[in-house]
Amino acid sequence: MTQPILETRKLGMVYRGHRDVAALTDVSFTLHRGRALALVGESGSGKSTCAKILTRMVTATGGQILFDGKDVTRPGNRREVLAYRSQVQMVFQDPFAALNPAHDVRHHLSRPLALHKPELGRGEREDRAVELSMMVGLDPVETLGKYPHELSGGQRQRVNLARAMAVDPSVLIADEPTSMLDVSIRLTILDMFKPLKRDRGIAMLYITHDIATARYVAEETAVIYGGRIVEIGPTSAIIDAPRHPYTRLLLAAVPEIGRPFGATDASLVREADRVREISREPGRLSEVAPGHLVRECSASHI
Numbered sequence: 140m141t142q143p144i145l146e147t148r149k150l151g152m153v154y155r156g157h158r159d160v161a162a163l164t165d166v167s168f169t170l171h172r173g174r175a176l177a178l179v180g181e182s183g184s185g186k187s188t189c190a191k192i193l194t195r196m197v198t199a200t201g202g203q204i205l206f207d208g209k210d211v212t213r214p215g216n217r218r219e220v221l222a223y224r225s226q227v228q229m230v231f232q233d234p235f236a237a238l239n240p241a242h243d244v245r246h247h248l249s250r251p252l253a254l255h256k257p258e259l260g261r262g263e264r265e266d267r268a269v270e271l272s273m274m275v276g277l278d279p280v281e282t283l284g285k286y287p288h289e290l291s292g293g294q295r296q297r298v299n300l301a302r303a304m305a306v307d308p309s310v311l312i313a314d315e316p317t318s319m320l321d322v323s324i325r326l327t328i329l330d331m332f333k334p335l336k337r338d339r340g341i342a343m344l345y346i347t348h349d350i351a352t353a354r355y356v357a358e359e360t361a362v363i364y365g366g367r368i369v370e371i372g373p374t375s376a377i378i379d380a381p382r383h384p385y386t387r388l389l390l391a392a393v394p395e396i397g398r399p400f401g402a403t404d405a406s407l408v409r410e411a412d413r414v415r416e417i418s419r420e421p422g423r424l425s426e427v428a429p430g431h432l433v434r435e436c437s438a439s440h441i
């Protein structure tokens with residue numbers, strides 16, 4: 140495979156406090172142009188911490204980040220940080236909180252251009268705002284002059300996506316982009332990621348607690364628990380032939396994925412606490428099939 144655009148090597152994060160929290164331990168994965176990796180796990184597993192490190196909102200306490208083969212682990216000077224940020228953009232979970240109620244859509248789409256592409260004139264910024272709104276399925280004539288409160292949740296998330304795309308990033312990180320939206324429109328939002336990957340070669344990290352949507356968005360999936368990746372590989376293998384008990388537990392909780400509750404799954408759900416306990420073990424990641432890695436744990440019989 141080609142060189143990854145973004146790579147983490149044994150990324151670690153310990154939040155220091157009166158009680159230290161090891162939010163991430165030895166997290167390694169790669170993001171490739173035109174492809175998506177789903178990072179799946181329940182609340183508190185470390186998903187947002189990972190997003191925050193990759194977007195430079197916090198600095199990792201261990202490990203390395205490579206962007207296009209270059210070590211970018213330590214934040215550089217202001218110019219370097221700005222350049223990196225324009226390449227790695229983020230879409231947040233809460234579409235309303237991410238937008239400033241005092242500004243219209245035009246402002247939200249033009250502002251990143253003013254910051255990252257100061258060479259563009261006012262007319263060019265307007266053209267780009269029109270193009271961006273059309274890219275996310277919003278009518279520019281109707282939408283550019285509107286304020287966040289005049290938009291539906293789905294429309295707001297489209298504006299957030301357009302804003303993230305404004306500076307032509309190569310990596311998009313979406314942290315639970317649909318979990319606050321009405322169920323009926325979630326797929327239409329997820330659908331917008333496909334052309335970004337296909338036509339613009341965007342590499343994507345899709346963060347979700349809903350393993351069923353991984354298949355819809357991502358070629359690869361990493362399952363994370365307690366800050367450690369317990370299983371990573373092609374999404375089809377993870378969903379159709381899961382190996383780690385924790386992955387199977389997540390899947391057992393999703394009836395609509397088309398996997399009938401088998402005897403194994405029922406006992407898994409009964410033993411959920413035990414599954415979580417063994418999933419915290421720092422076992423070795425071993426390759427069970429090409430590109431499919433599973434963390435060894437003490438209860439392969441579950």
Ligand SMILES: Nc1ncnc2c1ncn2[C@@H]1O[C@H](COP(=O)(O)OP(=O)(O)OP(=O)(O)O)[C@@H](O)[C@H]1O
Pocket residue numbers: 154155156160161162180181182183184185186187188189348
């Ligand atoms: N700023 C912080 N200071 C201290 N601990 C933190 C901080 N941010 C997160 N944590 C802790 O780190 C762990 C991972 O949190 P994180 O927000 O990354 O999880 P998450 O997988 O995104 O969860 P959710 O699905 O609820 O968004 C949790 O135990 C959390 O309490």
Ligand SMILES: [Mg+2]
Pocket residue numbers: 186187188314
């Ligand atoms: Mg989170």
